Amino acid sequence: MALCLGVPLGFVAVPVIRDTLAASRGSNSPQEALLSFTFTFDSPANDTLTAERYIVRSHRKTMLRQRADYIAAIEATNAKIQAQGQAARLAEASGATYPATIDIHGDHANVSMYWQAQVDFANPKIGGAIGYQTDGKPWTATADHERDGWRLASLTMPPWCGTLNGDGTTTGYLKC
Structure with missing residues (x-):
C-alpha cells in the first residue's frame, strides 16, 4: 500500500516542490531582471509577487x-x-536607435534599457485601435548577482508625466 501511494505522490510532489523553488530564483542576467521587472507593470494588481522576485x-x-x-x-x-x-501603456523601445547596455563587474552590474509610451486610440471605423509611440527614454538599474541569480538593487526611470521643453521634447513620456 505504501508503494502504491508513494509512487504517484512522488510524481506530483517532487515537480511541485521543484517548480516552486525555481519560481523564486533571480534572473539569468541583469538585463533579464530589468526586462522582467518592467513587464510586471502590465498587470500591476497581479504581479507584485512576481516583481518581488527580481529585487534584492x-x-x-x-x-x-x-x-x-x-x-x-x-x-x-x-x-x-x-x-x-x-489608453497609454509602457512598450519596450528596441533596435539600433535604443540599444540596451550592460556593464558587469563581478557580482554587480549596471544595465540600461529604453522604454516608450504606447498610446492607442479606439477607431470604430476599422474596429480596432491605432496609436503612436513616444520617444524612447532610458531606464537605468543596478543589479547584484546573488546565489540564485541577478536581482535589481536600484532603478531610475524617467517620469511618466513630464513638461514640454523648448525644443518640443518632454521631460517624461507624456505631457499630462
Whole structure:
C-alpha cells in the first residue's frame, strides 16, 4: 500500500516542490531582471509577487513603492484619456536607435534599457485601435548577482508625466 501511494505522490510532489523553488530564483542576467521587472507593470494588481522576485531583498520595500507610484501615474493618465477612447501603456523601445547596455563587474552590474509610451486610440471605423509611440527614454538599474541569480538593487526611470521643453521634447513620456 505504501508503494502504491508513494509512487504517484512522488510524481506530483517532487515537480511541485521543484517548480516552486525555481519560481523564486533571480534572473539569468541583469538585463533579464530589468526586462522582467518592467513587464510586471502590465498587470500591476497581479504581479507584485512576481516583481518581488527580481529585487534584492533589502531594496524590495523601496522599489515596490516606486513601482506602485509609477503605475498610479499611468492609471491616472488612463483615467483622464479613456473617455476619448485612448489608453497609454509602457512598450519596450528596441533596435539600433535604443540599444540596451550592460556593464558587469563581478557580482554587480549596471544595465540600461529604453522604454516608450504606447498610446492607442479606439477607431470604430476599422474596429480596432491605432496609436503612436513616444520617444524612447532610458531606464537605468543596478543589479547584484546573488546565489540564485541577478536581482535589481536600484532603478531610475524617467517620469511618466513630464513638461514640454523648448525644443518640443518632454521631460517624461507624456505631457499630462
